[in-house]
Amino acid sequence: MNDKIPIEKKVLSENDRLAAEIRDRLTKKLIVSLNLVSSPGSGKTSLLERTLETLNSRLNMALIAGDVQTENDAMRLIRAGGKIVRPLITGGACHLDAKMVTRTLDELDLTDVDILFIENVGNLVCPSSYDLGEDMKVVLISTTEGDDKPLKYPAMFRRSSALIINKIDLLGLSDFDLDRVKKNAWSINAGLKTFEISCRTGAGLEAWYNWLTHLVAQKKETGAKIR
Amino acid sequence: MNDKIPIEKKVLSENDRLAAEIRDRLTKKLIVSLNLVSSPGSGKTSLLERTLETLNSRLNMALIAGDVQTENDAMRLIRAGGKIVRPLITGGACHLDAKMVTRTLDELDLTDVDILFIENVGNLVCPSSYDLGEDMKVVLISTTEGDDKPLKYPAMFRRSSALIINKIDLLGLSDFDLDRVKKNAWSINAGLKTFEISCRTGAGLEAWYNWLTHLVAQKKETGAKIR
Numbered sequence: 001m002n003d004k005i006p007i008e009k010k011v012l013s014e015n016d017r018l019a020a021e022i023r024d025r026l027t028k029k030l031i032v033s034l035n036l037v038s039s040p041g042s043g044k045t046s047l048l049e050r051t052l053e054t055l056n057s058r059l060n061m062a063l064i065a066g067d068v069q070t071e072n073d074a075m076r077l078i079r080a081g082g083k084i085v086r087p088l089i090t091g092g093a094c095h096l097d098a099k100m101v102t103r104t105l106d107e108l109d110l111t112d113v114d115i116l117f118i119e120n121v122g123n124l125v126c127p128s129s130y131d132l133g134e135d136m137k138v139v140l141i142s143t144t145e146g147d148d149k150p151l152k153y154p155a156m157f158r159r160s161s162a163l164i165i166n167k168i169d170l171l172g173l174s175d176f177d178l179d180r181v182k183k184n185a186w187s188i189n190a191g192l193k194t195f196e197i198s199c200r201t202g203a204g205l206e207a208w209y210n211w212l213t214h215l216v217a218q219k220k221e222t223g224a225k226i227r
Numbered sequence: 228m229n230d231k232i233p234i235e236k237k238v239l240s241e242n243d244r245l246a247a248e249i250r251d252r253l254t255k256k257l258i259v260s261l262n263l264v265s266s267p268g269s270g271k272t273s274l275l276e277r278t279l280e281t282l283n284s285r286l287n288m289a290l291i292a293g294d295v296q297t298e299n300d301a302m303r304l305i306r307a308g309g310k311i312v313r314p315l316i317t318g319g320a321c322h323l324d325a326k327m328v329t330r331t332l333d334e335l336d337l338t339d340v341d342i343l344f345i346e347n348v349g350n351l352v353c354p355s356s357y358d359l360g361e362d363m364k365v366v367l368i369s370t371t372e373g374d375d376k377p378l379k380y381p382a383m384f385r386r387s388s389a390l391i392i393n394k395i396d397l398l399g400l401s402d403f404d405l406d407r408v409k410k411n412a413w414s415i416n417a418g419l420k421t422f423e424i425s426c427r428t429g430a431g432l433e434a435w436y437n438w439l440t441h442l443v444a445q446k447k448e449t450g451a452k453i454r
Contacts (some may be wrong), residue, residue, distance in 0.1 A: 040266045040351050040380065041372025068352060070378050092382065094321065094352035122379070124267050125295060125321035125350050144371035144394065145268025151297050152349070153267065155319065167371065170400060174427065200401070 015130055018098035022105065022133025026116065031062075032212075032219045032226060033116040035132050037156060038140035039149075040122030043166040045073045046199035047140065047208075048117055049080040054209055056081045059114045059216060064088050064104050066096045066120050073119060084108055095126040098133060114216045128155040135215075135226040136161035143167045144174060147181035154188045162193040164208070169198040242357055245325035249332065249360025253343065258289075259439075259446045259453060260343040262359050264383060265367035266376075267349030270393040272300045273426035274367065274435075275344055276307035281436055283308045286341045286443060291315050291331050293323045293347050300346060311335055322353040325360060341443045351376065355383040362442075362453045363388035370394045371401060374408035381415045389420040391435070396425040 026033050036044045048063060055061065062084040065073040074087035088096060088104045101118060110116075118134060120127040128137075139160035141149055144167055150157040157163065163185050171178065178196065185192050195211075197204035215226055253260050263271045275290060282288065289311040292300040301314035315323060315331050328345060337343075345361060347354040355364075366387040368376055371394055377384040384390065390412050398405065405423065412419050422438070424431035442453055 039268060039349070039372075040376055041369075067379055069381055070375070072375055072379065092352075094350070121352065122266070123321070123350055123352050125319075125348065126353065142268075142371060144369060144397070145266075148297070148299055149267055152294055152299065154296050170371070170397065173397060173400075 012129065015098045018102055019131035019133040022098055022101060025105070026133065027223065029110055029113065030220050030223055031110060031113050031116050032215045033118065033134040035118045035120060035127075035134035035137045036140065037120045037124070037127045037137055037160065038122060039124050039142075039145060042122070042140040042142045042145065043199050044119045044122070044140055045076050047164065047166065047197070048077055048082075048119060050199050050202070050205055051117075051209070051212070052077065052080040052082050054205070055212065056083075059212070060084075060112050062108055062110060062113045062116045064101065064108075064116070064118045066090065066100075066118065068092060068094070068121055084113065090121060094121060094123050095130050096120050096132060097130050101132045115212060124149065124153040124156050128153075128159050135219075138162045138164060140164045140166055141181065143170050143176045143178075145176075146174075147176050147178075147184060150181065150185040150188050157185050157188045157192065160189070160192065162195065162211075164195045164197060166197055166199055168196050168203060169201045239356065242325045245329055246358035246360040249325055249328060252332070253337075253360065254450065256337055256340065257447050257450060258337060258340050258343050259442045260345065260361040262345045262347060262354075262361035262364045263367065264347045264351070264354045264364055264387065265349060266351050266369075266372060269349070269367040269369045269372065270426050271346045271349070271367055272303050274391065274393065274424070275304055275309075275346060277426050277429070277432055278344075278436070278439070279304065279307040279309050281432070282439065283310075286439070287311075287339050289335055289337060289340045289343045291328065291343070291345045293317065293327075293345065295319060295321070295348055311340065317348060321348060321350050322357050323347050323359060324357050328359045342439060351380040351383050355380075355386050362446075365389045365391060367391045367393055368408065370397050370403045370405075372403075373401075374403050374405075374411060377408065377412040377415050384412050384415045384419065387416070387419065389422065389438075391422045391424060393424055393426055395423050395430060396428045
């Protein structure tokens with residue numbers, strides 16, 4: 001597969017160019033942008049549903065729901081109160097890329113939007129390589145997935161700025177250890193901010209909401225890419 | 228990304244050639260081969276641990292434990308009694324391919340092996356495209372992942388021969404519906420054989436063990452690729 005490498009490099013650098021354009025476009029509008037990544041079923045859509053229900057009256061949120069197939073997630077987000085929602089179906093591809101996001105952003109009215117959530121395809125490997133022009137990647141893991149995931153999928157945890165540990169209501173039903181998963185994640189990326197939540201019970205979500213609100217305020221104040 | 232397509236086709240057809248060689252090699256030795264695929268954390272390694280504990284005295288099993296990083300899974304399988312175990316670290320790649328499997332098989336003594344398990348990288352998208360020379364793909368899903376996964380990742384469910392629904396001890400703790408996931412899976416692939424199990428409690432595993440034993444007997448009798 002050596003003959004694939006030069007092409008992949010070319011594709012990635014074209015992706016980086018488009019991602020820089022997206023970043024520039026969102027920064028000019030003072031929009032915070034988060035790229036949500038995780039395994040399938042870790043709770044990206046559930047987290048966005050909860051976030052819409054709680055913050056919809058305070059923040060103007062735009063949401064892109066990426067998936068290999070189906071518009072199910074986009075429908076769920078609309079039902080949860082999302083006003084600016086677009087599905088982004090890859091039709092088989094294992095990750096979103098900047099070109100797809102550019103096309104989808106072209107269809108959205110971004111006037112007065114405070115924050116853009118890009119829900120990536122459920123995949124802990126491939127989306128780590130594609131910059132979508134976001135301020136940060138936020139990686140989710142659920143307590144039913146095993147606490148060794150940061151060690152087994154290091155690129156994703158290295159390139160994320162925040163780690164959300166979801167389904168803490170199911171702690172104790174497996175040998176998942178909260179301290180161990182954080183230790184494993186910090187051994188890959190010492191700067192990872194962590195949240196421990198349950199989208200089902202609502203536990204821990206207040207800290208997440210506060211952080212989002214803080215990011216929006218910070219962006220409006222400084223206009224800079226947030227880290 | 229159009230310029231990537233011809234290369235990808237070439238890589239795939241080279242993969243198919245190598246996969247056919249693997250299939251031929253395993254068939255000559257009358258070895259049943261299963262390619263286990265799933266999201267990260269669905270329980271592929273746990274299932275193999277359980278299978279080793281129960282069938283190790285009856286079947287001669289070889290196991291290849293694929294991962295992006297770490298030999299953790301291979302170590303777990305050795306601790307569970309695996310005698311012919313090799314880690315296969317992709318070093319970043321999102322799936323196993325036939326070339327990697329060929330190299331790993333070269334390191335294994337396959338004399339008198341009844342069944343080969345290839346544990347793929349945890350990823351519901353990319354591994355679906357790569358034939359590893361296996362008799363069948365077996366896809367796992369856990370009840371904590373959501374019952375819409377077959378619709379969102381159709382290629383994997385279409386190309387698998389069996390579906391293992393794991394973590395049934397956690398049913399009722401989410402809105403996962405056993406009938407709905409099977410209906411969704413069968414809408415993609417009506418021929419999918421299903422197992423409902425819990426690696427934690429052991430529920431439902433007897434049917435899985437019986438099936439494996441049956442496959443091994445069938446292979447020895449007919450010598451053919453099993454479907």
